[in-house]
Amino acid sequence: MNFKTGAALVLAAIAASSCAPNAPSPRPMASAMPQGPAVDGRWVDKNGIVSTFQAGAFSTRSTDSNTLLASGTYVTLSPTLYEINMTSLVRNTQSRVNCALISRAQLNCTTDTNGQFTLTRQG
Helix, strand or coil: CCHHHHHHHHHHHHHHHHHCCCCCCCCCCCCCCCCCCCCCEEEECCCCCEEEEECCEEEEECCCCCCEEEEEEEEEEECCEEEEEEEECCCCEEEEEEEEEEECCEEEEEECCCCEEEEEECC
16 A cells, blocks of 8 residues: 555545544543532531531531530531531520631631631541
8 A cells, every 4th residue: 555545544534533423421430529518527526516517507416315406507618618607506596607627637617706616527
């Protein structure tokens, strides 16, 4: 086969492939990381109180009886900053808490009265 014939065959193959319908793009594979905000999951404070963040809902429960202590909502302010608006069922008060995600396992929080606490990811 000479050069002209080979080149003509290559060009014909390219032209034929450009006429073929496009195959659908492969779907992205599911990520092993959970979807949603980075804070979603269970967190515990130094007293063993468990807080749960799940799709914009926030709750805090006692570890001994699983009693609901506080509930509310949270919003993502940035990839590492979160604002919780909650009602304490123990004190019957509403408050706002700002939390900074320091690492995948640590959340540093400040209440609207300047109280500070740290939550550690469970699991």
